[in-house]
Amino acid sequence: MSDLAALAAEASTCTRCRLAESRTQVVFGTGHPRADLLFLGEGPGADEDAVGLPFVGRSGRLLDRVMAEEMGFTRADCYITNMVNCRPPGNRDPRPDEMATCRPWLDAQLAHIDPKVVVTLGNVATRTLLGRREGIGQLRGRSYPWEGRVVIPTYHPSAALRGTDGAMAGMRADLVRAKLALAGEMRAGEAGPAGPAGEATR
Numbered sequence: 627m628s629d630l631a632a633l634a635a636e637a638s639t640c641t642r643c644r645l646a647e648s649r650t651q652v653v654f655g656t657g658h659p660r661a662d663l664l665f666l667g668e669g670p671g672a673d674e675d676a677v678g679l680p681f682v683g684r685s686g687r688l689l690d691r692v693m694a695e696e697m698g699f700t701r702a703d704c705y706i707t708n709m710v711n712c713r714p715p716g717n718r719d720p721r722p723d724e725m726a727t728c729r730p731w732l733d734a735q736l737a738h739i740d741p742k743v744v745v746t747l748g749n750v751a752t753r754t755l756l757g758r759r760e761g762i763g764q765l766r767g768r769s770y771p772w773e774g775r776v777v778i779p780t781y782h783p784s785a786a787l788r789g790t791d792g793a794m795a796g797m798r799a800d801l802v803r804a805k806l807a808l809a810g811e812m813r814a815g816e817a818g819p820a821g822p823a824g825e826a827t828r
């Protein structure tokens with residue numbers, strides 16, 4: 627068994643926080659075990675809780691599509707995981723103490739995979755990872771140095787599905803930024819090229 631598979635097996639019985647009581651199953655990260663690119667969401671929803679894999683519902687299908695169209699990537703080229711591995715009841719945001727309790731699982735995945743670029747999806751993952759209070763509209767559109775890696779924040783795909791102003795164009799532009807960062811063409815702290823027309827900068 628690989629180290630990552632052993633970690634997933636260990637996590638599958640985790641009862642460290644209250645989310646264990648209401649989950650169907652633990653939803654651990656999935657993808658290439660040595661991916662240069664890692665997507666970080668907030669937590670599993672109903673579809674993920676039922677299937678046992680991250681981002682398999684509508685948000686995940688949109689992420690797959692934009693990733694393919696803007697980066698030429700499939701899930702096999704990257705790794706996808708969440709701030710918490712268990713579904714928060716009623717799809718509420720994961721609470722700070724739940725994310726803190728789940729953090730060792732995320733840190734262990736990051737240590738194993740050692741991605742160059744982390745794309746944070748939405749407010750919860752972005753604020754928590756970067757330790758910032760601003761919203762995703764303010765934080766996205768550039769890269770951030772973080773623990774020897776490059777973080778590129780973008781909208782959660784659910785914002786694009788809800789039709790949030792500029793979310794789809796912004797997500798597309800940010801994934802282009804992630805591709806440039808992977809190619810070493812954008813260092814942490816840079817904005818990179820302007821996004822497509824209509825990209826939100828809020």
Ligand code: URA
Pocket residue numbers: 667668669670671674679680681682683685686708
């Ligand atoms: N939303 C998330 O943040 N993560 C998932 O895995 C699915 C939906």
